[in-house]
Amino acid sequence: MPFDLSARLAERRAAHLYRRRPLLDAPQGVRVRVDGEELLAFCNNDYLGLANHPEVIDAFVAGAQRWGVGGGASHLVVGHSAPHHELEEALAVFTRRPRALLMSSGYMANLGTVTALVGQGDTVLEDRLNHASLLDAGLLSGARFSRYLHNDPASLASRLDKATGNTLVVTDGVFSMDGDLANLQALCAQTRQRGGWMMVDDAHGFGCLGAQGGGIVEHYGLGLDDVPVLVGTLGKAFGTAGAFVAGSEELIESLIQFARPYIYTTSQPPAVACATLKSLQLLREEQWRRSHLQQLIKRFRTGAAGLGLQLMDSPTPIQPILVGSSDRALALSAALRERGILVTPIRPPTVPRGTARLRVTLCAAHSEDDVAQLLQALEAALAALPDEEKSHEHH
Numbered sequence: 553m554p555f556d557l558s559a560r561l562a563e564r565r566a567a568h569l570y571r572r573r574p575l576l577d578a579p580q581g582v583r584v585r586v587d588g589e590e591l592l593a594f595c596n597n598d599y600l601g602l603a604n605h606p607e608v609i610d611a612f613v614a615g616a617q618r619w620g621v622g623g624g625a626s627h628l629v630v631g632h633s634a635p636h637h638e639l640e641e642a643l644a645v646f647t648r649r650p651r652a653l654l655m656s657s658g659y660m661a662n663l664g665t666v667t668a669l670v671g672q673g674d675t676v677l678e679d680r681l682n683h684a685s686l687l688d689a690g691l692l693s694g695a696r697f698s699r700y701l702h703n704d705p706a707s708l709a710s711r712l713d714k715a716t717g718n719t720l721v722v723t724d725g726v727f728s729m730d731g732d733l734a735n736l737q738a739l740c741a742q743t744r745q746r747g748g749w750m751m752v753d754d755a756h757g758f759g760c761l762g763a764q765g766g767g768i769v770e771h772y773g774l775g776l777d778d779v780p781v782l783v784g785t786l787g788k789a790f791g792t793a794g795a796f797v798a799g800s801e802e803l804i805e806s807l808i809q810f811a812r813p814y815i816y817t818t819s820q821p822p823a824v825a826c827a828t829l830k831s832l833q834l835l836r837e838e839q840w841r842r843s844h845l846q847q848l849i850k851r852f853r854t855g856a857a858g859l860g861l862q863l864m865d866s867p868t869p870i871q872p873i874l875v876g877s878s879d880r881a882l883a884l885s886a887a888l889r890e891r892g893i894l895v896t897p898i899r900p901p902t903v904p905r906g907t908a909r910l911r912v913t914l915c916a917a918h919s920e921d922d923v924a925q926l927l928q929a930l931e932a933a934l935a936a937l938p939d940e941e942k943s944h945e946h947h
């Protein structure tokens with residue numbers, strides 16, 4: 553009997569780490585039907601409310617009529633179509649980089665970029681709280697792989713001093729499970745000083761940070777020399793699907809030549825690129841989405857602090873409530889659900905042990921009333937938890 557899968561599954565269940573998939577029976581949005589229940593949701597990454605925007609849907613439908621459905625081949629064979637190309641040009645303008653390359657997902661963009669840039673004899677240094685796709689990419693690359701303390705330029709500097717070969721420093725722009733920003737100015741300065749290259753995955757910053765939604769590099773005013781490798785994803789604030797890498801002409805040409813997850817996969821449906829072109833336009837032009845989101849973030853943080861909840865240092869729509877143990881996170885999420893609110897618990901190994909949390913995400917499609925409803929439900933849910941479940945301490 554080579555595989556004892558049932559023992560592995562039982563172990564996961566016993567540790568309160570078993571995952572199940574809520575079944576969504578509605579378009580993505582603020583009011584959804586999940587597992588047969590109508591719920592007010594605070595857990596998707598559709599930060600600007602574009603996933604279900606009528607103009608984005610129209611662009612997608614018109615794109616399918618004009619270009620068909622399937623990409624049909626990989627980009628290097630005959631799958632690179634005019635909408636993909638147009639989107640790449642628009643993304644280069646948007647990111648103020650010479651070029652951009654469209655990828656099928658953020659996971660693949662990260663895997664493809666890191667593995668194309670470093671290999672045996674090189675070094676890859678990552679924030680210890682980076683997204684799983686970046687950590688997997690570092691391991692797969694075959695380069696010497698080391699993780700520095702979260703957002704700590706001194707910890708990065710000591711590793712840079714020991715680095716060999718080409719050195720790639722990799723960080724999330726906005727940390728996906730905490731919502732805090734990378735300390736990019738200091739990290740970039742250390743990296744440049746010691747001849748490394750900085751790669752930023754700004755999956756959660758694009759659309760939300762910066763006056764024009766240009767993400768963390770716009771927020772800090774960082775150029776190509778500071779961040780030569782910039783990754784963004786299109787399934788979050790853009791509301792569609794896919795990802796991109798932006799940088800120099802040479803970087804993009806190198807990825808086309810060497811990034812295996814780019815080369816050996818079918819291109820995304822061209823209609824998705826048509827939809828993304830429309831959502832990019834809305835994301836840039838409709839500034840009110842970002843300012844409304846900022847209002848909601850302020851309202852939530854003030855209310856949650858008033859309830860004594862342990863928040864994180866986050867100026868972004870990702871507003872986790874630290875709970876501690878996995879069973880407490882599950883209990884609080886269930887208590888909210890009984891009150892008509894959906895907030896998913898996040899448990900190890902997605903976050904470090906003892907830091908299970910409810911990852912509240914806010915979205916421009918929420919109203920102030922929705923946030924007030926969430927706060928009321930949180931107050932009632934906390935009061936209803938059994939005594940041992942009430943502590944807000946960080947275990």
Ligand SMILES: Cc1ncc(COP(=O)(O)O)c(C=O)c1O
Binds near residue numbers: 658728756787
């Ligand atoms: C920081 C970060 N990078 C990359 C990804 C992966 O992007 P995608 O969903 O497009 O694969 C995610 C989440 O999905 C993320 O949070």
